[in-house]
Amino acid sequence: MxxxxxxxxxxxxxxxxxxxxxxxxxxxxxxxxxxxxxxxxxxxxxxxxxxxxxxxxxTKESLYRQVVQNIFQIWLQAADVFDAADGPQEGIGAYIDAKMEISRRHPAGSKVWASEVMHRAPVIQDYLETTLAEWTEGRIAVIERWIEEGRMDAIDPRHLLYMLWATTQHYADFGHQIDTLNAGQPLSDAQWEDAKSSVKQIILRGIGAM
Amino acid sequence: MxxxxxxxxxxxxxxxxxxxxxxxxxxxxxxxxxxxxxxxxxxxxxxxxxxxxxxxxxTKESLYRQVVQNIFQIWLQAADVFDAADGPQEGIGAYIDAKMEISRRHPAGSKVWASEVMHRAPVIQDYLETTLAEWTEGRIAVIERWIEEGRMDAIDPRHLLYMLWATTQHYADFGHQIDTLNAGQPLSDAQWEDAKSSVKQIILRGIGAM
DNA sequence: GCTGACCTTGACCATACGGTCAGGATGCGC
DNA sequence: GCGCATCCTGACCGTATGGTCAAGGTCAGC
The missing domain is CATH 1.10.10.60 (Homeodomain-like)
Structure with missing residues (x-):
C-alpha cells in the first residue's frame, strides 16, 4: 500500500x-x-x-510568515548582481534581467510579497526597516558613485530603484492583466525577451547609461 | 438628540x-x-x-464590485489626457502626472484595483477584456503613430504602457514601503514633485521624446 | 523486538462571519 | 394629518474557519 x-x-x-x-x-x-x-x-x-x-x-500566521521570509530571501539574492557589476549599464541591466526572471519563475511569491506590503507589512515590517533599508542605502551609494563618475545622468537614486522594482514586479503582480491583454495567453519566450529588452532599453537610455 | x-x-x-x-x-x-x-x-x-x-x-461582493467599478472610472478618466496631447512628450508627461496624482489622492482605490487584478480579477474580468483592452489598443495606435512620425524611438508600445502603469501605481500600492524607506514619513509635497519629475525624465528620455 | 520520540489524523470545539428578518421609525405625497 | 413606501436596526441563524486533541501509527537507536 x-x-x-x-x-x-x-x-x-x-x-x-x-x-x-x-x-x-x-x-x-x-x-x-x-x-x-x-x-x-x-x-x-x-x-x-x-x-x-x-x-x-x-498557526496560519506562522506559515504565512515563513512564506514571506522565503520570498524575501529570493528577492535579496537577485540583488547581488547589482554589486558584481562595475557600471550602470551592466549592473542595472543584470538586475532588471534577474528581477524579470523572478517575476516569471516566482509569480506567486511576488504576489504574496506585494500583498504583504500593500497591507502595511504587518508581518515583515522589521525587515523593511532593517535589511531592506540597509540594502537600499548601499545601492543608493553605488548609484551616486556612478553619477559622480559621469557614467549616468544625475537621477534621484531612490526613484530609480522604485522604478526598477515597480516595473519588474509588475510582470508578476499584474500578470493576469498582461495575459488578458495578450489575447488571454501567457507571454511566450520571445515576448518575455521583448519585455526584458524594452524595460532595459527605456531605463538605461532614460538614465543616460547607454 | x-x-x-x-x-x-x-x-x-x-x-x-x-x-x-x-x-x-x-x-x-x-x-x-x-x-x-x-x-x-x-x-x-x-x-x-x-x-x-x-x-x-x-452582499459583500456587490459592495466590493461597486468599489472596484468606481476606481476603474477614475482610472479611465485620467487616461483622457493621453489623447488631448499632440505628441509623446506632452501626452505621456501629462499621463504620468495624472496617474501619479491618482496614486497620491486615491491610494486605497489603487490598492483595491491591484488586489483585484492580482487575484485574477474575479469581479472585473469582463472590464479587462472589453473596456481596458479597447483603451489599450487605442493608445497603442497613438504611440505607433508617434513612432512613425519620428517623434519617439521605436519602443514596443505595450511594454511602455505597462511601465507607465507599473511605475505610477507603485507609489500607491507600495506606498507603505516607500514611506518606510523615507524614515517612516509620507512623501512631502517636494518629494512628490521629485518623484513625478524623475519618472518623467527617465521615461521620456528613455523613449527618445525629450 | 522493545521503547520512546516523533509523526499523523479524524473528530471535535469555540468563534466569527455573511446574511436575514421582523418590527419599528421616518418622511413624502396627498 | 393620514397612509404608505422607504429606511433603519437589534437580534438572530447557519456555516465555515482556525485551531485542538487524543489515540494510534511509524521509525531510529539500542
Missing part, C-alpha cells in the same frame, strides 16, 4: 512535507490573500490533512 | 450613506483585502450598523 517512491528517512520526510506545505501555501496565499486563504485549501493543495499543517506550522 | 447637520431629504440621505459606505469599504478592502475585510469593520468605519450596509448593498 505504501508508495514506491518514498524511501525517505524521517528527516528527509519532514523537509519534504515542509516544502510541500510552503509551496501550496505560497500558491494559495497569492491567489486568495492572507484573509481569503484557508488552511483547508492549503491542505488540499498540498495533499495533506489539515491537522498535519498545524503540526508543522502551529 | 438628532444631529444639527442633517437637514437632508431622503434621497440626499441615501446618496450620502452610499458614499459613506463606499468610502469605508474602499479603505477596509484596501487594508485587508476582500477576504480579510469584514462587513462589521466596514460598518464601524462608516459609522453605521452592519444591517444597514446590507440594506444598501445586498
Amino acid at each position: 505504501s508508495q514506491a517512491s518514498k524511501p525517505n528517512s524521517k528527516k528527509e520526510r519532514r523537509q519534504e512535507n515542509e516544502k510541500l506545505i510552503l509551496a501550496a501555501a505560497e500558491k494559495v496565499f497569492a491567489e486568495a490573500g492572507f484573509g481569503g486563504a484557508t488552511m483547508q485549501l492549503i491542505a488540499d493543495v498540498a495533499g495533506l490533512p489539515k491537522a498535519n499543517l498545524h503540526y508543522y506550522f502551529p | 438628532s444631529q444639527a447637520s442633517k437637514p437632508n431629504s431622503k434621497k440626499e440621505r441615501r446618496q450620502e450613506n452610499e458614499k459613506l459606505i463606499l468610502a469605508a469599504a474602499e479603505k477596509v478592502f484596501a487594508e485587508a483585502g476582500f477576504g480579510g475585510a469584514t462587513m462589521q469593520l466596514i460598518a464601524d468605519v462608516a459609522g453605521l450598523p452592519k444591517a444597514n450596509l446590507h440594506y444598501y448593498f445586498p
